[in-house]
Amino acid sequence: MDRLIAFLTRNYNVLLFLGLELIAFSILVKFNKSQHTVFSNAVLGVASNIQRVNARLDSYFQLDEENKKLQDENIRLRKQLLKLDASFQAYVHRQPDSSGFLVDRDTTLRESKFKIIPCKAVSYSTSSSYNQVVLNVGKKDGVKKEMGIISSDGVAGVVIAVSERYSLAMSMLNKKINVSARIKGKKIIGTMTWDGEDIRYGSLKFVPQHFHLNRGDSVITSGYSTFFPDGMMIGWVESVSSKNPDGFHNIKVRLSTDFNQLDYLYLLQFEDQNEIDSLLTKNR
C-alpha cells in the first residue's frame, strides 16, 4: 500500500496527464458521431483480430486433444470396418444347412479377431537398411511381439521387442520384413519385402510370371498371417518386370504409407495369437 502511495505521489503529473487525455478522448468518441463510428469500427476490427488470434492459439493448444479425439474416432471406424469385413467374409462363405438354407459355417467368423491399440511414433529411421520405429506403448498397454502396425494410410511394420512402456518395431523399410500380400480383386499371393534402396518403393516377391498384373493394381495384406487382417492397404503396383529366370515377376510397389511422416499409428492385436503360438511351440 505504501509503495502504491509512493508511486502515485511520484508520478501524479504523468497520471494526471494520462487521465485528462483519456477523459478528453472518451468525450471525443462518445459525443461526436463521426468519431464514434470510426472509433467503434476500429475497436471492432482490433477486437475481432484479437479474437481470431486467440482462437488460433486455443486451437493450437487444443491440437493434442483434437488429435486424440480423431484417433479415437479412427479406432472406432477401423473396428467397425474390421467387423464388417469379417461379417462379409462369413456371408461369402455361407453353406447350405439340412433344409437348404444358407447359414454361416462358423458364427465366430462374424467377429473380427483383431483389436486395435492406438500409439504414437516416438522416433523412427528411414536412412538405414534395417529401419525401425519406437512406439510410446509397451507391455503395460498390452503390446506383444509380432503385433502388426498400421498408419492411417496402410501397413507400417511389425513389433519386434517390447519394454514396459515402449516398444520397438521394424518398419516396412527393413530388409528383414516379410508380409504376406495379395493383389486386390485377384487371387495372386506374394510376399512384400523391401530391397533397402528407395523408401517410397517395396517389392512384391514370389508372384509367378503366368499371372498378369497391371500398373496401379492395389497390393493389400492377404490375411495369411497373425500380423495383419485381410485387406490392409500396402501400396500400388508401380512396374512389373518378367525377365527373371526364376519364374517370378519382379514387382515394384509404391508404398501407401509415407515413412517420413510417421506420427499416429495403430497396433493390431490378434486375439488368438497365444493359442497359435502354443500350437506352434508344441509341434516344433
Next chain:
Amino acid sequence: MLQVKYFIHFFVYLVLQFFVFERMNIEGYLPPPHVFVLFLVFSPLRLFRATYFISCFSFGILLDALVRPLGAHAFAAVFIAAMRGIWIELVKPNVSNEELQVLEIETQRFSWQMLFLIPLIFLYELCYYILADFALTLQTITKVVSGTVYTALFCVIFTILFYRKTGK
C-alpha cells in the same frame, strides 16, 4: 496576483477565440487561427504542473462546448501542456534548472520565444486536426500546415504586442 492575471487571461482568450477568431476562418481556404495556444504555451512556468494541466483541460473543454467537435481541443490542450515541459528542457536558454522553474517567458529574446512557440503551435494543430477529422489524410495535413501558419501569424503579432517586456 499571478492567479488573478492568469484567470483573467483564461477568460479573455476563451471569449476572443469564440467571438473573434472562430469567425476568421476563410471557408475552404484557411481554418480559424487558434490564438489561445499562445496563452497555453506562454502560461507562467511557476504554476504547479497539475494546476497547469487542469487549467489547459478546462480551457479546452469549455472551448469544445462552444465549437465542436467536443473533446478535440481538450485533448490537444493537455497534450500541448505536456509537450511544453519537454520542449522547454530541449530549447531552454542558458539558465540552471532552478532558474528555469521561475523563468519569465516575456523577458526572453523574441527569437527564442518563436523557437519555443511555433513548434508547439504545429503540434497543437496536428493533434487537433487529426482528432477533428479522425484521420490523417492529405486534407488534414493541408489544414495542419495552413492552420500553423495562420495561427503563428497572429501569435507573432500578439507576442510583439503583449508578451514583450520593455527594456529587455
